[in-house]
Amino acid sequence: MxxxxxxxxxxxxxxxxxxxxxxxxxxxxxxxxxxxxxxxxxxxxxxxxxxxxxxxxxxxxxxxxxxxxxxxxxxxxxxxxxxxxLERKDLSLQDQAIVERDLRLDDNAEHLMVRASQVLSRVSKNVGIVVSPPISRVALEHIHFTKLADKRILVILVSRSGIVQNRIIHCTEEIGQNELDQAARYITDHFKDRTLSEIRSRILKMIQHERAIYDTFMQQVITLSTKAFSETGGVPDAEVYLDGASNLINTPEFSDISRMKLLFETIEQKSRLADLLSRCIEGDTQEVRITIGAENALPGIEDCTLITSRYAVDGKTHGSLGILGPTRMEYARAISLVDYVARMFGRVLETGTKS
Incomplete structure (x- = not known):
C-alpha cells in the first residue's frame, strides 16, 4: 500500500x-x-x-x-x-431571499437572534445556533436601577445593539430610588459606548482613588458600578438561541434512541455549546469553520458536524452562529448558508447600532 x-x-x-x-x-x-x-x-x-x-x-x-x-x-x-x-459556491438566490426576509432590522436584538437561529434551521434542515456576544464585549447604551426589597437592586443593562441583560445585586445599605436614578444617569453619561470590560477597568481606577473621595454620591456610583459590572452577576455571560432540534429526530443517524437521548442532553447544555462555538471561531477571520465527528469536543455530538462563523459589528467579533447536523450533510450549501447569514446578521446589527 x-x-x-x-x-x-x-x-x-x-x-x-x-x-x-x-x-x-x-x-x-x-x-x-x-x-x-x-x-x-x-x-x-x-x-x-x-x-x-x-x-x-x-x-x-x-x-x-x-x-x-x-x-x-x-x-x-x-x-x-x-x-x-469540495467546490465552494454562493448561496442560491432563493435561499438568500429567505435569509434577507427573515433578518429584517428589529429594535430588539434578541428577536433578531431568535430569527437568525430559525432561518439557519429552516434552510439547512438541521439545528440552528446563535450565540450572543459575551456581555463583557458589548457597548453600553444605558443602565437602569430599580429598588427592590431587602437591599436588593434590579440592574437592567442595555447594549448599543439592543441586547438587554438583567441581574440582581445586593448592597450593604439602603439606597433610595432617587439616588439610584441619579447614579444611573451618571454611569450612562460617563460610560456610554464603552464595552463592559472597559468600564470595569475604569471602575478599578476609581476604586484606587476611593479613599480620596468623600462625596457620598460618588461612593454610591462606585459601589453600584462595581456590582453591576462584575463578571459574576449570576447570569450567563452569553445567551444561546437554538432552533430545529426536532429536525434530527427523523434522520437515520439518530434512529437509535440512546444516541438521540445523548444528543438532546448535549444540546440542552447551552453553556457548553456556547463554549464550543467560541473555540471554533477563535481569531478575527470571517472564515467559516467546520468540525467533523470526533473533532467536536462534546460527548453526544461525535456523529455530528458543526459549521460555525463569527458575526462582526464594526469589524469586531460580536458573537458566533452556526448549524449542527449529521456528518452526512450537503456541505457546500451548509457552508455558504452559515457564511451568508453571519455576514447579513452582522450588517443588520451594525445598522441597528447606528440608527
Missing amino acids: TDAREYLINERVREILNWVIASFTVTGRPVGSRAVARHSREQLSPATVRNIMADLEEMGYLQQPHASAGRVPTDKAYRFYVDYL
Whole structure:
C-alpha cells in the first residue's frame, strides 16, 4: 500500500471517494462498487472500483457497516472532502431571499437572534445556533436601577445593539430610588459606548482613588458600578438561541434512541455549546469553520458536524452562529448558508447600532 497522501493525489481515487460521499449524502445508504462503476467517467470495471474502495477502507476513509453491504464515508473522508474536494459556491438566490426576509432590522436584538437561529434551521434542515456576544464585549447604551426589597437592586443593562441583560445585586445599605436614578444617569453619561470590560477597568481606577473621595454620591456610583459590572452577576455571560432540534429526530443517524437521548442532553447544555462555538471561531477571520465527528469536543455530538462563523459589528467579533447536523450533510450549501447569514446578521446589527 502506498502512502495515503500519495494515493489520494490520483484523480481516479478522488473521483471515486467524491462520488461515494455524494451518493451517500443523498440516499443515506451504503454505496456499492457497481453503482460507482456505472457513474465513473473512465468507465471503470466494478472489480477496479472494488479494489480502490478496499484500499480507501484500509486507509480509514471508508467503512463497511455490514459484510454484505456497500461502503460509507468516515469522518476522515468528510475531512478530506471538505479540505480538498469540495467546490465552494454562493448561496442560491432563493435561499438568500429567505435569509434577507427573515433578518429584517428589529429594535430588539434578541428577536433578531431568535430569527437568525430559525432561518439557519429552516434552510439547512438541521439545528440552528446563535450565540450572543459575551456581555463583557458589548457597548453600553444605558443602565437602569430599580429598588427592590431587602437591599436588593434590579440592574437592567442595555447594549448599543439592543441586547438587554438583567441581574440582581445586593448592597450593604439602603439606597433610595432617587439616588439610584441619579447614579444611573451618571454611569450612562460617563460610560456610554464603552464595552463592559472597559468600564470595569475604569471602575478599578476609581476604586484606587476611593479613599480620596468623600462625596457620598460618588461612593454610591462606585459601589453600584462595581456590582453591576462584575463578571459574576449570576447570569450567563452569553445567551444561546437554538432552533430545529426536532429536525434530527427523523434522520437515520439518530434512529437509535440512546444516541438521540445523548444528543438532546448535549444540546440542552447551552453553556457548553456556547463554549464550543467560541473555540471554533477563535481569531478575527470571517472564515467559516467546520468540525467533523470526533473533532467536536462534546460527548453526544461525535456523529455530528458543526459549521460555525463569527458575526462582526464594526469589524469586531460580536458573537458566533452556526448549524449542527449529521456528518452526512450537503456541505457546500451548509457552508455558504452559515457564511451568508453571519455576514447579513452582522450588517443588520451594525445598522441597528447606528440608527
